Amino acid sequence: MNTQTELISILLVDDQPQFRQGVRTLLNFYNISSSVKFNIVGEAANVEQAIKLSMEQHPKLILLDLELPPENGITVLQHLKKSSYTGKSLILSAYQQDEYVYRAMQAGAWGYILKDKLATQLCEGIMTIVNNKVYLPTEIATVFFRLFQYYSGTSLTCNSKIDLTKQEQEILNWLVQGEPNEQIAKRLYITVATVKAHLTNIFRKLGVTSRTQAIVQALKSGLVCP
Known part of the structure; x- marks a missing residue:
């Protein structure tokens, strides 16, 4: 066969x-x-x-x-x-x-x-x-x-305990949606270098060291509501 x-x-x-x-x-x-x-x-x-x-x-x-x-x-x-x-x-x-x-x-x-x-x-x-x-x-x-x-069944209450600036919050929102640095920069009319600087501050405030960890922490804490 x-x-x-x-x-x-x-x-x-x-x-x-x-x-x-x-x-x-x-x-x-x-x-x-x-x-x-x-x-x-x-x-x-x-x-x-x-x-x-x-x-x-x-x-x-x-x-x-x-x-x-x-x-x-x-x-x-x-x-x-x-x-x-x-x-x-x-x-x-x-x-x-x-x-x-x-x-x-x-x-x-x-x-x-x-x-x-x-x-x-x-x-x-x-x-x-x-x-x-x-x-x-x-x-x-x-x-x-x-x-x-x-x-699907509940709404998360956004957490304000972590002190993010308005732009850091905007960047975190786009980060959770999977946007790369270049696209975030275009959306917010800032440079890629500025995005990276904000991400450094965001990681520090969240106590994480990577983008994936930041996304996990943002969802867990309610900083970004799905």
């Missing part, structure tokens, strides 16, 4: 070379033990590379980390959602917090896997998504739908 091997093109996006190597090793193992073959068509370590390679290679699937310099994986998802890219994205993340999962799925991801579950869930996740189904393991589905129901 003649069977045709299915080839799935993959773009691997993570800022840690060691982690990318681990994923490559795992996919090579799947290639040996499965009739489905995975072909890594590119690797990216930051937002700009991820977007560029997505448009050039048009992979069937992007394996995407959320913590990417200089912004985050949400920025990549938002860009792809507005572009001609027709593939799908699977998040590989170290974060299980409700807001991380919710934001990623809201931005267009087709699945979400915790990095410490990769060995047991990656192959199933990929196959589920390429068959046009959303992949959310039980522990992730629980946190996603908990927050989905919360946002």
Whole structure:
């Protein structure tokens, strides 16, 4: 009986070379033990590379980390959602917090896997998504739908305990919507350097060190109402 091997093109996006190597090793193992073959068509370590390679290679699937310099994986998802890219994205993340999962799925991801579950869930996740189904393991589905129901059924009261200036609040609002620095600058008629300076102050006031953490904190504290 003649069977045709299915080839799935993959773009691997993570800022840690060691982690990318681990994923490559795992996919090579799947290639040996499965009739489905995975072909890594590119690797990216930051937002700009991820977007560029997505448009050039048009992979069937992007394996995407959320913590990417200089912004985050949400920025990549938002860009792809507005572009001609027709593939799908699977998040590989170290974060299980409700807001991380919710934001990623809201931005267009087709699945979400915790990095410490990769060995047991990656192959199933990929196959589920390429068959046009959303992949959310039980522990992730629980946190996603908990927050989905919360946002759908209640209104958050905005928190004024954290002292943000009017412009910092505006920038935080656009940040939560996934806008990159350049677009925020255009919307507010300020320079990119000014946006970055405000973000530094916002991160300090929120007690965070990255855009994704700032989004999570803003949603948790009610500084930005969904």
